Amino acid sequence: MKILVATTNSGKKREFQALLNIPEVEWLSLSDLPEFQEVEETGNTFAENASIKACGYAxxxxxxxxxxxxxxxxDALDGAPGIHSARFSGTHKVHDDKQLIDHENTEKALALLEGVPNEKxxxxxxxCLCLASPDEVLAQTDGVFEGIISTEKRGTNGFGYDPILYIPEKGKTVAQMQSYEKNSISHRAKAVMKLKPILEKMLRK
Ligand code: ITT
Structure with missing residues (x-):
């Protein structure tokens, strides 16, 4: 069966390729389509936006x-940038293969936290992930990856805000991790690991 992973973000796409291995599924991405109309994110929560994107592309x-x-x-910014993460410093950041790290957004976050002590x-x-058919939402899952905001950018792997989320148990930022390491503990890995058995059960019905 062919299933579309609908993201314009090359960083996410790479992680899905590593995480979503189900023998009976051929995964397509937006770049495999001859054309598509980008779906606008008009929701107020991550879950709503995931569902809007999944239903729209389906x-x-x-x-x-x-x-x-x-x-x-x-936390010190009352949950910001939250659903506005891709456009925190102005225009919507597009993560293509040439520029995966969000320099402007990470610098804005670091500047807003200047002088804030580590414990805060x-x-x-x-x-948040959503699996949808053209008619309905089939499943929704989520995952979180806890850390603290470092005082400077460290590391060059990953994408987005990875250079500023420091994971105390690992003694490094997410951008200092190898992809297999991030993919074993990340928010996306946790959400995918919850979605996988649900999807496998649906495919075997
Ligand atoms: P699609 O909607 O096409 O999937 P997008 O990049 O616009 O791509 P979002 O609206 O979900 O996706 O924005 C997510 C932003 O949050 C993303 O641009 C990054 O800045 C940040 N982000 C999400 N996951 C991340 C991760 O694993 N590491 C670092 N930053 C991440």
Whole structure:
């Protein structure tokens, strides 16, 4: 069966490729489509936006579709940037293969937290996934990845805000992790690991 992973973000796409291995599924991405109309995120929560994207692309293509809405929640900023993570510093950041790290957004977050002590720099990545058919939402899952905001960018792996989320138990930022390491503990990995058995059960019915 063909299932679409509907993201324009190359960083997410790479992680899904590593995480979503189900023998009976051929995963397609938006770049495999001859054309598509980008679905606008008009929701107020990660879960709503994941569902809007999954349902919108499933209707457009006629394919079962998985969409991811995710972002960084910083407690000292009352949960910001949250659902606005991709456009925190202005225009919507597009993560293509040439520029995966969000320099402007990470710098804005670091500047807003200047002088804030470590114990008040708690933050997390949150990921909500939605699987939809052209007619309905089939499943929704989520995952979080807790850390603290570092005082400077460290590391060059990953994408988005990875250089500023420091994971105390690992002694490094997410951007200092190898992809297999991030993919074993991240918010996205947790959400995918919850979705996988649900999807496998549906496929075997
Ligand atoms: P799609 O909607 O096409 O999937 P997008 O990048 O616009 O791509 P979102 O609206 O979900 O996706 O925005 C998520 C933003 O949150 C993303 O642009 C990053 O800045 C950040 N983000 C999400 N997951 C992340 C991760 O694993 N590491 C670092 N930053 C992440």
């Amino acid at each position: 209707k457009q293509t006629g394919l079962w579709t998985v969409a991811d809405d995710s972002g960084l929640e910083i 720099r708690t933050a997390r990545f949150r990921c």
